[in-house]
Amino acid sequence: MAGTSIAERGLREKPAPAAGGGRRSRRLQPQGLHWILPALVLSVGLIYYCIWYTAVISTWDWDGIDPNPERVGAENYIRIAQDPIFWKTIQHTIVFFVVTFVLQTALGLIFAVLLHSKVKLAVVYKVIIFIPVVLAPAITAPVFRQIYAPDGQFNSVLEFFGLGFLAQPWLGQESTALAVIMAVTVWQWTGLTFVLYFAAMGQIDQSLLEAARIDGAGNFRTLIHIIWPGVRGTTLALAILSAIGALKTFDIPYLITVGGPNYATEFLGTYIYRKTIPQSHVGYGAALSIILLVLALVMALILQVRGGEKRVVR
Amino acid sequence: MQAIANSVEPGFWTKASKGDAKWNEPAMVKTLDIWKQLFSRGIMQEGAIGYQQYPDANNDFLTGKYAMVMMGTWYTQYSTEKAMTAALKAAGVSGAKPFPILPIQFPNVGGNTSEMFGDADYGLSISTKAKDKAAAEAFVTWLTTSQAGQQAVADQLNDVPALKGIEPNFEEINFVDPATQEAPVKDLLAKVAPVTQPRFALLNQDVQDAIFQAAQSTATGKATPEEAANTLQEAAAAAQ
Numbered sequence: 001m002a003g004t005s006i007a008e009r010g011l012r013e014k015p016a017p018a019a020g021g022g023r024r025s026r027r028l029q030p031q032g033l034h035w036i037l038p039a040l041v042l043s044v045g046l047i048y049y050c051i052w053y054t055a056v057i058s059t060w061d062w063d064g065i066d067p068n069p070e071r072v073g074a075e076n077y078i079r080i081a082q083d084p085i086f087w088k089t090i091q092h093t094i095v096f097f098v099v100t101f102v103l104q105t106a107l108g109l110i111f112a113v114l115l116h117s118k119v120k121l122a123v124v125y126k127v128i129i130f131i132p133v134v135l136a137p138a139i140t141a142p143v144f145r146q147i148y149a150p151d152g153q154f155n156s157v158l159e160f161f162g163l164g165f166l167a168q169p170w171l172g173q174e175s176t177a178l179a180v181i182m183a184v185t186v187w188q189w190t191g192l193t194f195v196l197y198f199a200a201m202g203q204i205d206q207s208l209l210e211a212a213r214i215d216g217a218g219n220f221r222t223l224i225h226i227i228w229p230g231v232r233g234t235t236l237a238l239a240i241l242s243a244i245g246a247l248k249t250f251d252i253p254y255l256i257t258v259g260g261p262n263y264a265t266e267f268l269g270t271y272i273y274r275k276t277i278p279q280s281h282v283g284y285g286a287a288l289s290i291i292l293l294v295l296a297l298v299m300a301l302i303l304q305v306r307g308g309e310k311r312v313v314r
Numbered sequence: 315m316q317a318i319a320n321s322v323e324p325g326f327w328t329k330a331s332k333g334d335a336k337w338n339e340p341a342m343v344k345t346l347d348i349w350k351q352l353f354s355r356g357i358m359q360e361g362a363i364g365y366q367q368y369p370d371a372n373n374d375f376l377t378g379k380y381a382m383v384m385m386g387t388w389y390t391q392y393s394t395e396k397a398m399t400a401a402l403k404a405a406g407v408s409g410a411k412p413f414p415i416l417p418i419q420f421p422n423v424g425g426n427t428s429e430m431f432g433d434a435d436y437g438l439s440i441s442t443k444a445k446d447k448a449a450a451e452a453f454v455t456w457l458t459t460s461q462a463g464q465q466a467v468a469d470q471l472n473d474v475p476a477l478k479g480i481e482p483n484f485e486e487i488n489f490v491d492p493a494t495q496e497a498p499v500k501d502l503l504a505k506v507a508p509v510t511q512p513r514f515a516l517l518n519q520d521v522q523d524a525i526f527q528a529a530q531s532t533a534t535g536k537a538t539p540e541e542a543a544n545t546l547q548e549a550a551a552a553a554q
Contacts, residue, residue, distance in 0.1 A: 142369075149370075150361035169361025174534060177364065261363040262530040279519045 051293065058287035063280040076287035086288070089268045096182055096267070097246035101239060103186045108193025108238075109231075112201055113223060115194075126198075130191035137188070141255030144184050145171065148256075171257055174264035181253050181265050188252070189245075193238055200234040201227060236307040243299040247292055268292050315529055316431055316513065317384075319345040322424030327431075330550075331516035337550050338543035346539035348423050350532045363533055373405040378413070387432065387506055390417065391472040393495050395488045414491035417502045431511035435473050471499070474506050524549035 058076055062069035080086050111129055115122050132140070147153045148170040155167035170176045204227065212222050228235075250269035253259060259266040259274065266274075268288065276285030319327040322344050329335035330342065352358045365371060367385075375383035376392075383389075391397045398412035420428040438458065440450045457463040464477040471482060482503065489495040514522065528546040531537040537545065 145370075150359065169364060172361030172364030174536075257364060258366070260530070262527075262534055262536065279523065 054286045054289050057283055058290050060283040060286075061281075062283045064276075064282040065280075069283070072283070076284050077291075079284070080287055080291065085263050085266060085271065088263055089266050089271050092178060092265065092267055093246050093249075095178065096185070096249065097243055099182050100185050100189070100246065101242040103182075104190050104193045104242070105235065105238065107186070107190045108197050109223075109228070111190070111194045112197035113227065115198065116201055126194075129194050132188045133191040135188070137251035137255060140184070140188065141252060144180070145256055148180050172261060174262055177257050177261060177264045181256060184252055184256065185249070196234050196238060197231055200231040204230040232307075236303065239307075240300055240303045243303060244296050247296050247299070268295075315345060315349060315525060317420045317428050318348050318423055320431070320511075321420070321422055321426050321428040322348070324426050324429055328511055328516065331512070331521075333554065336547050338540070338547040342546070343539045343543045344424065346528060346532050346542055349529060350535075350539060353533045354535075358533075363530060369405075376402055376405040377407050382418075387417075387474060387502065388435070388472050389415070390499060390502065391470055393489055393499055394471065395490050397471075398490055412490045414489070414495050416495060416498045418498075429511055430506065430509045431513045432474075432506070432509050433513045433515045434476075474503065478507075518553060520553035521550045524553070 057069075059071060059073055060069040061072045061075070111125075115125060119125065150167075150169040150172065154170065158164060158167050168176065170180050208226055208230075209222060212226055217225070248269055249267050250273065253265045253267050254270050254273070257265045259270040268291075272285045272288045272292065275281045275288060316327050319341065323341035326335060326339070326341040330337050330339075335341075353362065359365075371380075371383055372385075374380050392401050393415050395412050398415075402412065422428065438454050440447060440454065444450050457467070458476060461477070461480065464475040464480045465483065467473055468475040468480050468482045469486060471487065484496065484500070489499075517525070524546050527549070528537075528542040531545075532539055532542045
């Protein structure tokens with residue numbers, strides 16, 4: 001009752017409406033706005049304030065402590081554009097995103113398809129596939145460091161299968177370090193892809209699959225022409241998550257290779273940390289963070305638009 | 315890198331750190347070349363570039379995988395039985411049996427005896443917002459200037475005491491094997507006292523980073539010693 005009267009009072013206090021549009025917008029004013037306002041101010045205000053503050057710092061040459069930071073305008077951004085390590089991080093992020101997304105999608109889809117058919121002990125398999133997702137990277141990283149060490153278990157396994165010639169210092173070489181990081185990431189996140197695809201496939205109309213069967217479609221055909229388009233929404237969501245995850249990735253490359261060797265596994269996240277904390281170039285790090293934000297927004301927009309177009313076409 | 319440079323041309327490193335010499339002078343190029351040979355001649359183990367001082371090198375030395383490790387005077391603390399046992403447990407050795415470790419001089423790789431170098435390990439500070447500033451000040455003053463406080467520091471064998479004339483109380487310190495360890499450790503501590511050459515004090519983070527870069531690029535063969543030295547000089551000049 002109190003809620004309604006406040007809303008009514010609000011409506012009456014507003015000036016006379018302009019053309020029909022004004023009237024419509026007033027009626028759409030959510031009644032609950034007053035109640036969520038505190039939480040809204042806190043979360044949105046805090047986030048947007050922090051983003052704005054980061055943008056301001058990005059125009060300073062500051063070590064984080066000095067009470068008199070030097071204002072340098074866009075100089076940080078110009079230096080970033082000429083920074084070969086920055087472009088390396090972009091390159092690594094793109095490669096990382098493409099490879100991990102493709103592999104995770106393929107593996108997740110295959111597992112989901114396999115476990116939708118009649119399999120004994122399906123629950124056990126689901127748990128095994130999903131466990132890596134809930135393991136903390138701080139715990140898995142040292143284990144993988146040990147596994148991929150020159151005298152680690154991975155090389156031992158290769159030698160056991162007679163592939164000893166492939167044994168090499170996986171983490172100590174620029175050529176293979178990134179591959180290891182990607183492998184660990186795929187191991188960690190395939191479970192999530194699997195779970196989402198499993199749920200999405202449950203939504204596909206059974207009659208479609210039966211019709212395909214009757215028409216003589218084999219497993220592979222069904223997968224490509226019915227299941228894959230049917231889970232398009234999930235694929236799009238995973239693409240956006242994967243893209244933003246690739247931009248944000250920090251714990252695995254930092255804990256396993258510390259961005260090395262020779263910046264071979266440096267990502268935007270690790271580079272921002274390296275610049276801001278050990279090197280105390282807070283302004284430079286802030287500029288990198290703003291660029292990261294812009295890239296994430298652009299990626300999300302592109303993927304949304306592409307996804308949206310597909311929906312319209314259907 | 316500094317140890318190698320000290321053997322190639324004593325005093326060069328400090329000059330370059332102060333800006334009185336350039337980082338791409340022949341002494342540094344030779345230093346980088348010797349460094350590179352550690353890798354190209356197989357003296358460093360495979361994959362050493364991806365190897366970290368802590369935890370990799372430390373744990374592998376303590377678990378007996380390697381016979382020698384390059385550390386600093388802080389490692390002397392592990393020559394005692396108590397500290398060695400604790401370190402072995404931390405490195406993950408079950409049924410840890412402490413073994414004696416000895417300090418040795420850095421090998422003469424460049425023609426001269428490599429002079430030792432070192433800085434203050436850390437500084438002690440009191441927050442301006444501390445509630446008991448007087449008590450904190452009293453404690454810090456006691457720890458750093460009084461005989462009792464400095465004796466406590468010295469007996470840990472981790473840091474060399476700042477107060478002159480304080481020596482570790484070897485009667486109380488339990489070496490793993492006093493017969494082999496006591497003399498070299500005493501010798502090291504005597505040699506360390508007059509060291510004046512700084513380690514990090516003259517180098518800001520950017521220059522340290524550039525040196526690290528030069529080391530990595532020569533070790534992986536991505537750059538020749540000359541190229542790496544030139545890049546280092548550019549970075550150091552820009553960082554001033």
